[in-house]
Amino acid sequence: MAFLNLIRWKNLTIIVFMAMTIRYALLPGFGQKPSIGLPYYLLLILTVVCLAAAGHIINAIFNVTTDSINKPNKIIIDQVIKRRIAFKLYFGLNVLGLFTILFILLSNPSKSLWIVFSICVLSPIALAIYSIWLKKIALLGNILISILVGASIFCFGLALVDNDQSPVFYFTILTYALLGFSLNLSRELIKDVEDLRGDYYCKMKTLPILIGRKRSNHIIFGLLTFTILILLTILLNYFLSLNIFIFYVFVFVLIPLILISKRILKAKNQKDYTSISFHLKLVFLIGISSMFTFLNL
Template identity: 25%
Template sequence: MLSIFFHIIHWKRLLYFYFILFLLKYCLINGFGFETTLSFFDLGILVSSGVLIIASGYLFNYFYRKQKRNVKFPVKKAKEYAIIFAFLSLVLGFLLAFKIHKPNYSFLFIFGVIYTFFYAKKVRKKTFFSNLLLSFIKSFTILIVCWFDLPSNLSSSQWDLFFKLQIIILIYVVISFLSNIIREIIIDINNINSDNNFKHKTLPILLGRNRATKIALAICILVCLFVFFIAIIYVENTYLFTTIILLGTIPQLFIIYKLMTASSSNDYIFLYKLSNIGYFLAVLSIPIISYYIKHAIN
């Protein structure tokens, strides 16, 4: 029963959410000679609140989709846990907002809980728009940390450094958003038959497998060119340039090649695994770039 519960709330995704936000805080916000609003304890409260909201969303979604079917985990229990998690997320959110003397920030947590509830209730079937929206939320939620964790009493040179760090974070967020779209399209192409049985309106069902593959390919080429031109135009250091090419551009080129030759279900399963590896390499580049900025520039 416990394993089913953890499967419903996608515990691996929640752990990844914890990991990536603490990684960004440590690598691209902390340790640059200026103080910011959130301590690591405060960040733990913020991320825990976010994780509880996400988990409650998964449980609400399970409740509304499975209530008329025979399932292994009781739907009423799922609803009870969803309400408890949503309440705890609000408690933590309010606690943090008042702790950092920003009580108006508590409305953000209220909005998050309300949005999660209505999304789970109204969106019963997968569509391309719902996948697009989820990809956006997965990626741009990271910016909430930047919003909460603003620095204070900065000199002009420190503001300049902080602005550049925010640009780097934004670049990662945009790449993450586009990469999530590619991954969702790959998943939907592989699941096209089962999705069609459940009357979902995913991109492969609406446009066909070949056109969906071409769209994923076009986005992948866009990501590859975006990363490459950033490296060419803005990066002067050879070490940093090599890191971006090895961990950013080359994996994308391999994914592009596999998308161009993919035809079977096994090809798309391999592409999904390959996109996860590309994601891991992109995350790996964060501490490497951070180390260079902290020790080579400063």
């Protein structure tokens, strides 16, 4: 169980759910056939899961000091799993993920999979840089992690359908990737406020440390408001004819985001931020589930 908590199995489950929803809901909703077979797509899911799990491990290794202050009851490195073993798991998962994506590319050479391969190769480097250096710097680390979240959505869609085959499907995937990026960036900033005490002790320069909790709340509020406006603009300009999809997104995504953004301005303690972070993750899951409405097209 300690290993599962170390690799954050709940987040990995979300990745699997997201990938399968794209494959079995969004893709048939557009009447498209997948560019790669199911075995190779499952291997792609394995690749992303392995690289994400490795990223969680390296982050936990370099986060022991802050976690000992912010989450003393949830520390795994050195207390349950030795650091030496954690590093071996980290390298093993990265090697497995990279060899898997290389096998997929060699078996299905295409421009789309070359892009996916490049993103997968760069991801472990980006995650290591984040854990060692960028996590300590305001916004840069938050943005990098959020880009990788959006890139994972993009990779699953790109592996299934080439841009030239279905530009509408491609645009829809980019919209979901944008949603993933923006919601994750908001959650990353919220987690920085949650971890303010430990980060301050470790002399990090996160946004809440530099500008304070209240100003950070206003920036998160502005980011969520911007996300709402962008989604609203995309919906009204490109998806207005999809009644079920429009209704679903308005009721289960946009309205909750409006309510959450109002709660941000009133958030004061760790309990408030933890609750808001959880509900943002829930909205993201609900947003991904909106792909099922495309089956009615």
